[in-house]
Amino acid sequence: MTTTATTTTAQPTYREAMREAMREALRKDDRVFLMGEDVGRYGGSYAVSLGLLEEFGPERIRDTPLSESGFVGAGIGAALAGMRPIVEIMTVNFSLLALDQILNNAATLRHMSGGQMNVPLVIRMTTGAGRQLAAQHSHSLEGWYAHIPGIKVIAPATIEDARGMLWTALQDPDPVLLFEHGTLYNTSGPLAEDAGPVDIARAAVRRAGSDVSVITYGGSLAKALEAAETLAGSGIEVEVLDLRSLRPLDDEAITDTVRRTHRCVVVDEGWRSGSLSAEVSARITEQCFFDLDAPVERVCSAEVPMPYARHLEEAALPQPERIVEAVRRVVA
C-alpha cells in the first residue's frame, strides 16, 4: 500500500482526501492534534497521515505505544481539557481493546455529569474486509457501534466525504467515530479544487431510481451502484441511498426513498444477525409498512469470521451479484 506525497489534485485518492482533511484541520485549529499508533514516523499503517509529521511535528502528530485503551481514553481526557483530538485506531478490531473507554466514558460522561461537559473527540479507524486479512483484521463493526447512545457514527464512502466529513465532525461537540473502509483508500475520483466541509447528518441519494431502493453505506456503496447499473440493463431502475451517518440515522431520507419505490434492499457488510441492516428494516416497518409492496430484504456478510482464502472471503461478503438477485426478488 504505497502512496505519493499529497498535492491537492483533481483526482485524489480517498487516502489523499482524508489526509488533506486532516492537514486542513491541523492548520485551521491549533487545538487539533492526531494521536495513534505509527501515525508519525511510519506515516500511518495505511499511509493516511504520511507527511503530516514533517509539517506539524511530533507533538501534534503523536505516535503512541500499543495501548488502545490508554490512548483512546487520553483522547477523551484531552477533549475534556479543551483540545480537539483526532485519535486513529489502526483497525476496527483493535478498537475492542478501547471499548470500555468509548462506551463507559466517551458516550456517557456528558450524561452522567448532568450536562456539565462534552467530549469533542473524533476517532478514526479502518474497517471492513476484502483484503484477505482474515478473522482478526476484517470486521465491519461500524453498525454495531451505532447502537451506542452518546456517540455519532459516520462512514464516508466517497472522495468528497473523505475530504469533507472530518472537519464537520471536529466541529461537533460530541464524540464522533469515523469509519474508513480499507478497500476505499486507493480509490480515486474527481474533487473540486474548493472542496471542503460537508454535512454529516444526512443520507444522500447516489443514484435516482423509481423501482426499488437499495440502502447502504461505506464499502458497499460501490457494489450497490454496480448492481444498479446491471439492473438498469434489464430495465429495473434502482435508487441507491448512501446512509453516510449510521448514528443518528436519517429517517426522513429512508422513508422518502421507500415511499417512492415501495420496495427496498438493505446492503450491509456487517454479519447479518444484529447488523445495522436489521435496524433499517425495522424502522421501515415502523415508519412506512403500508407503503411496502414487498418485504424488505437484506444482503449482508455471511455469519462467519472472515476466512483468509480469497474465494471464501468473496463468498462471505455482499457482492453485486447477490445484490442483483435480492433486487430481482423484491421486484418480482
Place this chain on the structure above:
Amino acid sequence: MTTTATTTTAQPTYREAMREAMREALRKDDRVFLMGEDVGRYGGSYAVSLGLLEEFGPERIRDTPLSESGFVGAGIGAALAGMRPIVEIMTVNFSLLALDQILNNAATLRHMSGGQMNVPLVIRMTTGAGRQLAAQHSHSLEGWYAHIPGIKVIAPATIEDARGMLWTALQDPDPVLLFEHGTLYNTSGPLAEDAGPVDIARAAVRRAGSDVSVITYGGSLAKALEAAETLAGSGIEVEVLDLRSLRPLDDEAITDTVRRTHRCVVVDEGWRSGSLSAEVSARITEQCFFDLDAPVERVCSAEVPMPYARHLEEAALPQPERIVEAVRRVVA
C-alpha cells in the same frame, strides 16, 4: 443483597437455582471450575457462588484479580486444554474490557484453525438495569453480543432455566455467554425436586394467546406477562414468547407465534437502535411479512445512558404500561 446458604427447596430464588446448577456441575464433572472476581471468599458480588468455596476449595472456586481481559482469555485457554471453565464477569459493562478475548479469540479460534479446536467455555454475567446503578453498571448488552458468530448467547428468565441452562451450556463444545438479569436474583418460584438440565436452543411460549404476540426475554419477561394479564382484562389475549436463546434465534418459534396472531410487539431492554428487537422485527418481515396485519412494534429502553434517579430510570426502561400501549396500537 443478602442470601441464605442454599438448600434444594421447592421455592428457590433465581440466585439459589443458579448456585445449585453450579454445584451440580462442579460435582458431576471435575473439569468444571469457576473463576472470576470475588467468586470465592466474598461469595460472589451477587452472592450467587456463596458457599461453593467451602465445598470445592480455592482451586476450583478461583478468585481472580481485577483483570477481565486476562482471566476471560485464561478461561478460553483452559477450555482449549480440556477444562470446562465457568468464568463469571461481575457486570456486563466490565465485559467490555474482555471483548477482545471474546470476539477475537473465543468466537474465532475454531474457524481460524480450520476446525482443529473448539472452546467449551461458559461466561456468566449480570446484566440490565432497574437497581439505580446508573450509567456504568446498567447496560443490557446481551442482544449486542448476539451479533457475534462463533458464540452462543442465552438468557435464563425463569427459575427452571436458571437451574437448568448452565449444565446444557457446559455440554456445548462452543463458547456460551449466559446473562443473568440483576433484578431476577431475588425472585423465587416453584422448582421440581428433580429439576435438571433444560434445552438451550428453543424459545418457549410462556403464555398462550391468539390476538397478539409479545416476544421478549430475560428481565423483560415478567413485565410482558404482567402486561398480558392487564390486557386479558380488556379481552385481548396475548401470547408471550420467551426467546431464551438470543443466538441462535429460534426462527421457527418466532414465525409460529406470528402466524397464529398476525400481530407482534418485541420487548427488549437494550437501547432501541440496533437492539436485538430490530433483528427479530427484520426476520419477521423476511419470514412472514404477508401474515402480518399490522407493523411489528418495539418496546425498548430509551437511548440514554441509564440515569441514577429512580423516576428517570423507570421512565427509560420498558414497563408493563408501555407494553400495554404498544399492544393496543397493534391490535387497533
Place this chain on the structure above:
Amino acid sequence: MSRRTATVHPPAPEASPAAKHRLELLRDMMRIRLFEERCVELYSASKIRGFLHVAVGEEAVAVGVMRALEDQDAIVSTYREHGHALARGVPMDSVMAEMYGKVTGCSRGRGGSMHLFDVDRRFYGGNAIVAGGLPLAVGLALADKMRNRPTVTVCFFGDGAFAEGEFHECCNLAALWQLPILFACENNLYAMGTALERAQAETDLALRAASYGMASWPVDGMDVLAVEQATRVAVDRIRGGGGPCFLELRTYRFRAHSMYDPERYRDKAEVERWRERDPLDQLSTRMREDHELTQEQQNALGAEVKAEVDRAVEAAEAAELEPLEDLTRFVYTESEM
C-alpha cells in the same frame, strides 16, 4: 472560584497558623466522616439507592491530597469519592442532593453516589470502572502540557486497579511523555473481598510503579499531615516539569466495601487494629496534646459540621426531581440536536 465553601471554624485567638491549618484539616475530615455516616443511615432508610461506597477511615487521604492542590489542578476519582468531592470544595448540599437523585445534585441526579461531577472545580468525576478514570487523567495532563498550563492532574484509584491493564498502559504513557500527573493510589489492602496478596504477585505497589521510571513512594495514609506533606513534594516536583509521580497512600476502609458486603473476607480484629489509627482521632488527640484544641472546641466543631449535614439533608429532601420530559437530555449537546 473557591475550593472551600463554608467559612473555617474560628480558632482560639492565640492559635498559630499551623494550628489553624490543622484545625481546618480536622474540620474537613469531620465533614467527610459525618456526611458518610449519615449516608449509611439514609441508605438503610432507602433515601439513597444504587451502590454506596463510603471511605470511612480513609479521610486523611482525601483531605491531605486536596489541601496540596491549586484551583487550576484537575482531579479524576473513583466510585468511592464523596470525600474527594467534599475536600475539593464541592458544596455538601449538591453532593447530598445527588445522593437523593435530585435535580439540584452536582450531576442533576443522573450520576448518583458513584458519579459526582463538578467541572467548575475541575473535579472530573467519580468513575465506576476500576482503573477507567486513569486514561482520562492522562489526557487531561497531556492537554495541559500541550497548552503549557502549570497544572497537575491527580488521579485517585485503589490497589485493585493495579491488576487492570488500563493502569499499566497509563503509567507507561505518563512516564514516557513526562506528563504532569499524580497517581494517587489508595491502598486499603482489599479490592472488595480480595486481599492484596491474593491479587498481586508483587504487593509492594510503590516499587512496581517505580518500574516505569517515575518517582514513587509509600505514605502513611492515616496521617493527614503526612499525606499533605508528601503530596506537596510530589506536586511541586510535577509542576516543576519533573514528570509524573506515584504515591502509595496506605490506608484502610473501616466499613464494608458497599452496602451489600457481609465482610466474610476479613476478621473483626484486623478492623479493630486499624480503627486504633483512626485519622480523625490521631489528629484531634495530637492537637489536644499540643493545646491547640479543647474538648469544648472539638464538640463545637462536631456540632457545626453536624448542622451542615442536617441542612444538606433538609435541602435534598426539599429539592425537586428532574422533570420526566427531560429524560433524554444530556446524551448529546443540545445546540447540536
Place this chain on the structure above:
Amino acid sequence: MSRRTATVHPPAPEASPAAKHRLELLRDMMRIRLFEERCVELYSASKIRGFLHVAVGEEAVAVGVMRALEDQDAIVSTYREHGHALARGVPMDSVMAEMYGKVTGCSRGRGGSMHLFDVDRRFYGGNAIVAGGLPLAVGLALADKMRNRPTVTVCFFGDGAFAEGEFHECCNLAALWQLPILFACENNLYAMGTALERAQAETDLALRAASYGMASWPVDGMDVLAVEQATRVAVDRIRGGGGPCFLELRTYRFRAHSMYDPERYRDKAEVERWRERDPLDQLSTRMREDHELTQEQQNALGAEVKAEVDRAVEAAEAAELEPLEDLTRFVYTESEM
C-alpha cells in the same frame, strides 16, 4: 507425534553429538530463512496475499526455543510465526499451502500467514492481536497445572506487547498463580515503525518483567546456542515448579515489518550492522572454524532445504481450494449444529 518432519542431513562420519546438534540447528534455521525468502517472492507474484510478516534475522529465537521444548509443551505465537511453526515441526507443505489459502493448509486456508495452527503439535496458533495470545497461554498453563501435567506453555510476543494492558494482566496472573509458563519476548527494537525508546518509558524489558517477581533475564537472540541454553534453564526451572520465567530475546528483523512497510523509521546503516550478526552466518562460520562443516556440506544442505521449499510450493500450487459450500463450516462445532 514427531516434532521433526524430514530426516536430518547426514553429518560427516566423525561428527560428534554436539556437531550433529549444531548441524540440526543450522538446518532448522535455513529451513525458516529459505521458506520466508520464498514467501516474499510469492507475495510479489501475488500467490500469497493479506498481511505477510517475515522474521528474517530472528530465526535463532524460533529454533533455539523450540529445541528446548518437549512434545507435550504448548506454544502460543504471533502473526510473525512461520519460523515458530516450522521449528515446532509443522510440515512445511502444510504451512506453504496455508499461505496459498488451500484446503491442505495447516488451517485449511482459513487462517493464512497470521493464523497457522497445529493442535496435534500443541501449536495454538498465530494470533494477530498484539498481546492477544498471552491470556490464552495463561489459561493453557493454568489447565496443565490444575491437571498436574508436567508441561510448559511458551508464549511468544514482541517488544510492542509491553505497552498493552493485556500483557501486564497476564504477567501478574502467571506470577500470582505460579503457572508453568515461559514468556518469550522477541525484542527486535521496533513495533512496526515505533522504536522501543519511543514506546516504553523503561526500555529494560527484563527488568520490568522482574517487577512481577518472576525470574527474568536477557539473552542474545542472534546466537541460537545461547537461546537454546537459556530456554533449557528456564524450562527446567518452570517444569520443576519454579513458576513462570521471562526471557528477553534480543534480536532484529532484517526486513520490513510487513510487505507494505517502506521503512522510513530506521536507517540502512543500522540494519547493516545487525546483518553482520546474522544468526545463520554466525553459526555456520563457527562450525566451519571448528571443522564441523565444510563449504560443500553447507552447499549441499542449502540445496536440500531449497528442494524442500520447492516441493512445498509445488504441492501448494497443486492443492485444492476448500469448496464454497463449506464457507460457514467451523463457526460452531458441527455435531452441535
